[in-house]
Amino acid sequence: MLNPDRRLFLKGTALIGCSAAAHPLMSSMTFAALPGDNRLVVIILRGAMDGLDVIQPYGDPALRQLRRKLATGPDRGALDLDGFYALHPGLAPLMPLWKNGELAFAHAVSTPYRDKRSHFDGQDVLEAGTGNDLPVDRRVGGWLNRLLLATPGATAETAYSVGVEQMKILSGEAAHLSWAPRASLDLSAQAQLLLEHVYQADPLFRDAARDAIQIGAESMDMTRTQGPTADATALGAFTASRLNGESRIAAFSIAGWDTHANQEVVLGRALDRLAAAILALRDGLGANWGRTTVLAMTEFGRTVRENGSGGTDHGTGGALIMAGGAIRGGRAYGEWPGLGEGQLYAGRDLMPTRDIRAYAGWAMQGLFGIERDRLERAVFPGLELGEDPGILA
Template sequence: MINIPPSPSARWSARLSRRSFLTRSGLIGCSLAASPLLTPVSFAAAPWDTRLVVIILRGGMDAIDVVQPYGDPAYAGLRSTLMGGPEHGALDLDGYFALHPALAPLMPLWKAEQLGFIHAVSTPYRNKRSHFDGQDLLEAGTPGLHQRRDGWLNRLLQVTPGVEARTAFAIGQGEMKLLQGAAPVSDWSPDAQMSLSPQAERLAGLMMEQDPLFHSALSEALDLAESTTEDAMVGAGGRMGQGPRRPRPHQRIASYAAQQLRGESRIAAFSINGWDTHNRQTGALKRALRRLSETILTLHGDLGPGIWDKTAVVAMTEFGRTVRENGTGGTDHGTGGAMVLAGGAIKGGRVHGQWPGLAEAQLFDRRDLMPTGDVRAQMGWIMRGMIGTDHQAISDVIFPGVELGSDPGLLRG
């Protein structure tokens, strides 16, 4: 078992009433696609011994700030506020890439080859860069929008004999489209509710998403949402200095997932939000990465060495972000992104994928990281190695039309 110290707790001074937060969140389109109150978690039991955890990073994670290509000669000229690399506090990974310092608590996993990344990957989604469409395509796993109404993880269960429903955990009223479909999956939601109906929230989001006037409030809304939730939790568990602080919502989700996976459940899927960093990315991304780090460490600790050793955690996002930072210290919706891998079953300690370069001629539309890999193909190989899923079932049913290519070597042999 790897000895990993607990992540430090972040503190917020901002406070917001529930009414004020709901008023703001109803007006901010981008945040609706990544609201902390709309985060579902689902589980399904299956007749194999390995464990698979799929995490959707809603909002578009900036891969270039998370796994920083400081060795690329064009990197230094693209970012000033968001400049990374070891000289700016990042942790060197391999002499070319460096890890964002907010993920420093995960470095013991990296050194143990139980943490890795796949760079320059994407879904087939291109050009429109809408959170809702991007997430729909990511969770449907199809080459185009509106082709399937079920999710690719549910289709995996459909082609696997002996699958049974197990308790599923969802925060808020949202649904994990990833797990929608004919295969049996059950859901559970706590009592956190939004005043707006899911239909009204989606309509507001579609109307507001492309309005730049609302982008600047995104990170604030996400942070205030989590602060409000944490205040309620502290009130139930004791104020600072009067007793231990209860785990944050994402830690509770991960702990519950681990509890299920220690039993008969074999698959867990949930979301982590707050990745839409249009402005003041330095602070917003740090907070999102802290949530991701704490989630992975909770899974690692609560699963225990016997289960963790046969677990693959795969985190993916709907699209990446622009390689150049914008005028407000953030980045805009892009194309190529990254996947995060963790667990004893993955071949970690390396950055997988084919790096395309950051020179202008190497970019997608001369603005985004060029995708050189398909997240569906990467996921297909993980399914094949973890579960033994048939090659044809992957390319015909689970991810229709995907070109799997050669084995990228993401799992331990």
């Protein structure tokens, strides 16, 4: 575990560099305890996952007309699920879960966020769960935090605090603690010289900077040795260890889903990490996997048409991936809107047919017994849950 000086340095240097909204090193997790044996894991997929590529509706004839270069369908490497949908080969390690009824998905889902297509704003709306565009810190925390406030007997569970990013989904009044795996500080030689110059007059930060750079080098060596999914496996394994104790709710993020260009490669890498995290959860939870629901959610989907760079741009409707022994899996949920002329949102995006918050709400109702009225008023203010989709076994 990092000492406080190194932790302070890493938090400070997190402000240097590219956008945190989709940065692959900005992964943290939060935990909370609830009475009962059921468990909920929420994975935020930062960067806007292309649900049409991950869960390919190859049975819709318009798909290949709109995506001539991006591979779609079983005859192009995807794994058939039900004769209409096919699974991206990057999630092939999860096919045994599908066959065992422990993997499912809902297509054409979204938050109420529309048209602005900002990663930061979209993620804020997703994690706040209130259905408007105000920053999360001006709301009553994130929706998992409001779940804790609405649940008698919820307590904070002891965890480590060495993260470089706060999960806004659990921010708020209810007590919770956080942990994050080793942060990789991979700096160029010029950047290292700059930091040494900046901190030269302060021995505390100078030494902490030197130590942090060394930790970053060691982390990069670990990734090269154990493979690009090592961090995701660590996230899943540590989450399982806490859920086997007092924790009942966990949230963490996996970045790398922004596929404006070279989508085949970029998306494949992200899916490798997601599959590794879910399998590490299953393996680590053991018998408790049967009482666990995993919801993997993204801020918005991507355009139906591919672009000229071998990718897709920011869109609207997307997909929700669900896993766990508590899921009624092996099936698709939701109403498919179609991809034909007149069926797209704004003539460019998959039309959302259900609010993604409704699936989360019904999961919480089934797992923790939260009343529908409380879900619609306190946890997801203003949401109409609608009919129970029956996602829990």
